[in-house]
Structures are given as C-alpha cells and as structure tokens.
Amino acid sequence: ExxxxxxxxxxxxxxxxxxxxxxxxxxxxxxxxxxxxxxAPGKEREGVSCISNSDxxxxxxxxxxxxFTISSDNAKNxxxxxxxxxxxxxxxxxxxxxxxxxxxxxxGAYDYWGQGTQVTVSS
Numbered sequence: 001e002x003x004x005x006x007x008x009x010x011x012x013x014x015x016x017x018x019x020x021x022x023x024x025x026x027x028x029x030x031x032x033x034x035x036x037x038x039x040a041p042g043k044e045r046e047g048v049s050c051i052s053n054s055d056x057x058x059x060x061x062x063x064x065x066x067x068f069t070i071s072s073d074n075a076k077n078x079x080x081x082x083x084x085x086x087x088x089x090x091x092x093x094x095x096x097x098x099x100x101x102x103x104x105x106x107x108g109a110y111d112y113w114g115q116g117t118q119v120t121v122s123s
Contacts, residue, residue, distance in 0.1 A: 002026035002109040009117030022096030038092035050104030
C-alpha cells in the first residue's frame, strides 16, 4: 500500500522556520518525483517545490525561492521541505505527492497524495 505521511507543520511567527517531512512507503522511492503543494482557505492549490529522485532536479515556485529548500533522503524514503523566513501568506495546508517519472510536473501528474499538514504563520 502506498503511503505518504506529512509531518512537521505547526504555528510559527513570521520570520521563523519549520521543516516538513514526507515519509513515503509502498513504492520504489528512487523512481519517483516528490512534490510539495499547499492550499490556503479559499485559494487554489499551489505547487511549492518538487524533487525528482531519478535525476535530482528540483523546482521552486517563485514565491518561495530563496526561502524554502527541498531535499531527499533516499536511504530513509523521506523528502524534507525546509522553510525559512516564513511569511503569513505561507499559511496553508501543505501536501506532499508522488509520481513515477523524471522531473517535476503539475498537480495532475501526481498519482499519490498525503493527508496534509497545517502550517500557520502569525504576523
């Protein structure tokens, strides 16, 4: 059974940091790309970052470039999203997702999704 389990969310003040984790199981981790998405109340889901375990390529949305860093621990099957200099507009439910392939794609490319973890940034 494929599982993606997010953790690490919480409440933080603006300017603070959080590290999200996405623990994957049930598929060959090295063959998949893992993405992070977020959705704030009343807004559409937004792609935040992605890492392709096949070729190591990464993607960041313009809104998080320079503040967020994605990394993958292939030994543990965990993808991390280090979030720094957080802003109130980063408040959202963060989801990780996986698809089989190389590179990063839009939300429609992803086959598996986690349940999400809430990130709240206070001003």
